[in-house]
Amino acid sequence: MRSWGKSVDTMSSSSRSSQKENVSASRFGPKLCGYCNEFLSNLDLNFDQLNICGWVHSMDYHDIHKSARSGCQLCIVLRHDNTDPEDEHWHKAALGAYYKGRASIMMFLKSTSTTCYSAMYGQLSETISYPGTSRRQRVLDELDSIGAYHDLNYTPPKSTESQTAWELCDAWIKNCIKNHSRCKILHSASWYPTRLLYIGHFPTGYLDRDLSSFNVQLHLTQDKPPKGGYMTLSHSWGFIAFEMLKLTSETYEYRIKNGFSYIELPKTFQDAVRLSRFLRSDYIWIDSLCIIQGSEDDWIHESKAMVDVYRHSKCNIAATAAQGPTEGCFYPRDPTIVSPLEISLRLGGEEENPIPKKYLIVSDHSWHRSIEEAPLNKRAWVFQERILAPRQIHCAKDQLFWECNQTTACETFPFIFESHIEYSKGAAPLALNITSLDLTLSEMRKLRFCETRHDPFPGNFISYPQESSYSTYSNISRFDRTLAHLEGATIDEKIERLRRNIFLDWNNIISRYSSLELTYKTDRLVAIFGVASRVQEALKDMDIYVAGLWRSQLPWMLLWQIRISDTPPSYDCGPSWSWASFNRDVYFYAIPQPHDRVLINVDEAHDGHTVAKQGAASSHRISYLKLRCLLYKIEPDIAANSGKQSRTRFTTPTNPRLGFRPKSLHTDCTETDDYWHQAYIILVIGQHEENRLWGLLVRLCEEEPDCYRRTGMCWIDTEAEPNITEHVRGATDKDKA
Template sequence: MLCAICVNFDVRELLVKAAAQPPKGFNDPTAPDTLECLRPAIPHFFEHHPNLLSLQSSIDECDLCACIWQSYASNAHPNELVHDELLKGTNARQIFIGTTAWDATLNGLPHVAVIQNGERGAIRILASFEVCALRGHEPLDHQDLLARSIYSNSGSQKCLQLAARLLGDCVNKHKSCSSQYSTSSKLPTRIIDTEGVNPRLVDGGGQCGIFAALSYCWGGDSGFILTAATERLFREGRPIEEFPPTIRDAINITKALGIRYIWIDALCIIQESDEDWAQEASQMREVYRGAVVTIAAACASKTSEGIFRERVASNRPRCWLDWRNGDKNPSKVFLRLGSELWDERMHQSIPNTRGWVLQETLLAPRTLWFGQQQLCFECPKGSVDEAGRTVRIVEVYRSKEFIQSLRQEIIPSWRRQLITLLREMHIPPAAAVPWLSLTNILQARDLETIRQRAIVWKPFTLQGYFKPPGVFLGMSHFDFWLTIIENYSSRQLTKPTDTLPALSGLAREFHRATGDTYVAGLWKMDLIQGLTWTRASLIPSGYIEDEPTLLDQYLAPSWSWASILGRKVLFMADSQFDRVKRFAEVIDVNIQLATHDPFGAVKGGSITLRAPFLELDSQDLLSAPHPSLPYPKLLARISDMLIAAVSSEYGQKHRAYIGQKFAILKLIQWRRVLRTTERACFLIPESVEGGNDWRRIERLYLTARETVLWDSKEVIDSLAILAEIKHVLKRRVVRII
């Protein structure tokens, strides 16, 4: 049912016109075989209602008007929907139907957009729709411009056939994927053989084969695991009915994909053996990298829930339109809200809050996500969902394309030397030097000449892609690593001691690309920036937890972000500033590994720095400083900071003893030239009983300069503190454990 206006809207003509536009893109220098196909928007294709009030008056007689109004109203404040407000400002302007800009790479689909023109050329989108066809009832022409209806159950034969087809398309048609990732890889130490009636555990034996891997959440409710006592039963083969639903569904998916083997950690690692667990955890990179596909149980929070789901029909009205291709009985297509099926719950689900899952999905060359509402296939070429829509990853570090480029880029030794030298000279970490060689650098007589020769650029994204204009030296790898840590640290781990092991596979990838030394969650070449971390307080159930007691187990050296419990880790990234000056210099790094894995757990470690240093005449940083003590402003700032941080680093690390000393150590200073903003970062260490070592207990940021209309108290206090200590900081060699 359409109103007198909507009946004239020709959705086929709009989509065909959108597809016929020439692309406005460019060749990707990191992937020469890829052509971006960005089509511009067509915002004013069809003149719709004259204003929102007119649109609202038509919703009872027109399905299209009802869909548009429902989309707008669901995101608007109730006060904005009253009669008088609908006559004001942008609300009173003409409504148009057109398309947004869209990228045809990987069969991306144009979206129908309903818009109003705002002030100064701004455009307000009232609604965005996909144009869909029922499966089996597609029109005869331009089917590639239409999305599809989803299947009623994700475990249905047709849905699993679609999953197999998506995997097959990647393996057989994506040259860049198939050339880098062989379908057959070395089998893991142990693996589940799904052939026959009863799945059974077998040894990999160094053989090669095609296998899948499972990424899922145990949920703490499963005793169905591999132990010394159960190994014989698993090797003999157990009836599929005995397997927990999530694992049983994963085995059935593997069979439907035509794959014989699947790796499942609970069944392929001896769970009661610390030695076997450590050995197999260090092989995670090879397992997930070698699997032809990783099956992600995105809708299951525990093994008893299963993977397959009945799809709940959307309660949003569908608007049916004629596909006007000249047929006497034209096919019908329907509009679906653009946000209706993009399953945010899939990426915010319990499995995606788990620390281990991050590297499992990033390391996998292909992931098949089974969500609540639909399945989605992701590979380095992009992501396509069950409805036929292409989804591009916005966060560059979270895309398989980035991991693929990381694997392709192994930095030669001369380039590593160049990177090290440039960082020492404080050239920003994202730098492309298309023609500059190490010889050119060494022959330059002064720093300014070198800076003039280097073409400095900032990384940017287009539809989620990383587009470096020139030779990518790998200097931004460290910024990407810090971004990964920020995401990873906001996830949960069952055991705090898994913090570093659950990252070991990703660390191996970065080491392979950069050749740098991995040091307890940070990188030696970028250690000074890495030390600027701070970690948010634990906030369970929305309430701030009481101040934590001292940690009863060793996690990492005090200078590593992995040394304490908490929520998201934040770094002050060099790339945010135009000028960077490092005051601290790394003299030595020592790491004591807990296992044979150089990227896994540690049992000790130290760094030796040469940096501006000042001992504080105070044995209690929490108390207000006595007026007679030196540097009262600094001590007051530190005291206020520690008291305000309820679940602070200090609360988890401080170990008091008689005669203890505290100090500050200047790490780094950043500056934004145009905004005349300047920040300085200091570490606050405490002395360790029985030696000359120090322990990091907090970090301190001070604002050295800030462009503001008025001087805030924080800026004034920071300037006073910096003036207070300016001439008393003395360079000193300090060892921090």
């Protein structure tokens, strides 16, 4: 029996290499090389020892390439799953396994010289969302509904540019429109953008082969209302945006009369037109051809309507893998890497399990790598488009993916793919947060018409339904968790819980959005304004949007945090108290808890940044908050900090007994020599359950008296700092500045 706790190497390199290249049919199902045969045999015989990592003997990574070229199906998957096979860290690696119960085995290739590894999962076929094997009711329901539109025995073709793959897209859309209850509730009355591209459609079941003489018409919807729905396209403008085909003021009259010839469209636009025609959509909206580029007036008008352009579309086509308009939407691929690898195992050997069980081997990060890390989804504007669209086809490098408010799918799992349930690891995927927000907004819109009174701006003491701070890592959407708690709840209770969900989802979405790229940094607020408009529409008069934050949630949302930056904030992008003032990833750690005590009063909140970008371009970007608060002048305590202290202690010159040492302190920018010369702290929230006082670090503005700018945030352990805790506990509005 082979040992699993350490590396074993009993063969010479020449004999091992010869074994690897010998690929043949195996008792495990697929064609395998000798090395993979030995590895799976060890899995069968030693499964009881796999509660810890077990390694098969070390190997040369290039041998995987040789075996893959020879047809070993497991080596083909291993080679593809590794993101950088040429990295020297992979020259020596080990193939290991980790047993996670009889339903799941994790296989991973690990570098023997570093901590780098690449993981795949072997899931018992009956537990995974695959036709003919799954026993999960939700999967069976989805398969039953989509079976009317597509044969469940789907075999991926050699290219995503094929009739077989496009017929799957057609089935996704038809099934969603007809059977998805959660997508139906988002449907609203017909609405059309100012301009659309008329493309007509091709007879059912055929691909366009030659469109060289085809003309795309620029259609004014007010002159002649369209019939039927329209598609939209999300694409990257790339590094040669100035060369890309555009609608301009100079060409506008010509394009209205003559349109655009198909052959002058860049490859990505051509592919989107062909797929839209195949899906029987007569119209498509493409930003650069439907908004007059270079016209500030048209941009202001059309940018306000962006939320409706994507929200009312039939489906959004995303050129996910393309870095520019010339790359197209579709790609050739090896079908072997798309279909799940089926392997039959007798864990424990033939005597214990005489009947082998089928496991499906898939990558645990295919969605994340193909979608979230793809070139298109690193762009901030596209993030908004993805959230607003009711359904989306992602054109990735290796396969097509589907996303709507009820399901996600891909060609590997062609009818339903829920990686967060299949693998239950890490943070909830972005798709889950998007779905949660969309469904919560829809439910809120229904409830807001009920006769109910609701205080939009709670006072100093509030009580929220409590939710674990680890809920981000749940594999069930926040909306679904909430529904389970709303049985028998009153209208007020439902609204309050849904309202809380909206803000938690907003924080998660902004955390993701803040990491994305913008060509013009001053678009930081405008590129998310469409999503904010949807939230505002649902909340109606319950709340007010102010510079990326929500008025009722300011005590918590003001306490955002970024990694310290050498780059100063840009007050053209956002006020100092908004995350938008920094081009950095942002996080929200102060989550509302039951019985929080709010220590600030927001008397006025003026947002001049969002208004400036959405309307009068010449207006000054001035945003401010008028607060009544507990304000303390602070200075580093030189005597207390002269020793080796891990954290700075501060004194308050006006009241020396209130000195304190923050448990955690984060400055937004690298400190300058005079950083603490005009430093103050505003205590914002007291959280009894967490034993915390949250505060903002601010300093006086040099330009305007009695005005302050944010410079950081901190929290104080109330048990470790009793003096300032007692002072805050006894403070009243009369003590506020």
